[in-house]
Amino acid sequence: MTDKKTKRTKQSINREELESRILRCAEVVFAEKGYNGSSMEAIAASASISKQNLIYYFSNKELLYQRVLKEMLDIWIEKLSFLETQGDTPETVIRRYVREKMQLSRLYPNGSKVFAHEIISGAPVLKEYLISHLKPQFDRDVILVKSWISKGLVDDIDPEHLFFTIWAATQTYADFSVQMEVLLGKHRLDEADFERAESAVTDFVVRALGAKKNNYK
Amino acid sequence: MTDKKTKRTKQSINREELESRILRCAEVVFAEKGYNGSSMEAIAASASISKQNLIYYFSNKELLYQRVLKEMLDIWIEKLSFLETQGDTPETVIRRYVREKMQLSRLYPNGSKVFAHEIISGAPVLKEYLISHLKPQFDRDVILVKSWISKGLVDDIDPEHLFFTIWAATQTYADFSVQMEVLLGKHRLDEADFERAESAVTDFVVRALGAKKNNYK
DNA sequence: CAACAACTTGTCTTTCCGGTCAGCAATAAG
């Protein structure tokens, strides 16, 4: 109707566009209601299409759920596989890592919530993925921190639990945002809140590490 | 059958016992499946009673869910309202606080997960409770930390986000235990893991605070 | 023991939801 220019496969363009719109909407619904609480009808309504049409694009609910999870994980893997940038100081690496993680909480709160629901529920869908993809990366990153320790670049902290703490402290700004909104007396966390959060968490981590140079602020 | 001694209201004793057994079982099911994913039948089966009997004790699912949440929150409120123990050093208070919080994750992982599901979903049931109970306590605790800062007992950290980080870092040992099990290559987190976690998180926080005396380890 | 209360279960109804299917509409290709 509108696009005369895009002669080439007008349908396929719409298809891609609709598919990604569905995924975005499904993400929101899954985040709020969990897998079982989200009906295909509700997701369809949220994307302003009919249930049957939704099923036409994603033939069943399980598949749609997996696609939503996968989209989130692909982003995470892409953004968080840079601990190996050797040559930088531990503090630089850590600051960048925390900043990236915080931005993921800010930019993709719903995907993060879907992930959280999944893990809390025992990771029935993602367990294999965690073993095959996350663990190797985790092991490498732990080794890197250990090498920092042995070189005396940082204090003798517990590497595994350092990562658990960083993940928890950053992800909480997506998953538990409602609680924070209540406690801070705000309707929504805004840019400024995230700035403060990022700098607070970063400083916490850097101080806890006891990195050589502590020139923050 | 067994209890001859407890003449007084043998039934009422069974009732209490059964009620609390139901609550414990419901907690497990809700933790794993979320509210919508948990059927009354599944909860009943997990408590080894019939669905109809379950409904006899808890007339509907919503009520049962609220009772489970309330049980958890009562424990939390009870255990975590001691930041006002004046006279102690910040380090002492903080260490005790983190330890208590970690023990809650260890002792009540399922209640913690139910709570997490609820908050991530936007706290439809608990929002009012958070406003009326948690926020006042939070505000008080923030003021206490601020007084520490103004007295120079701790560094100039961000009090609100300090609490967010402590909560996240401790609660993650309940909520995300599956992820940790995978990453640590264990089937279950054992006592030793929690010991390590507790000491890692505690040290982490104490260092971040920059409390006067840092005589850990 | 008799009568009453507390407890337990089997049956049924209603609602909701995931998914199928047959057919209609719009677009692309010849």
Next chain:
DNA sequence: CTTATTGCTGACCGGAAAGACAAGTTGTTG
């Protein structure tokens, strides 16, 4: 213009699950 492919919809089905109801059973009290 005709035909085929792709996109979309309404009507429908089977199963699951919440809860109502009535009936039966067990324990309690006079």
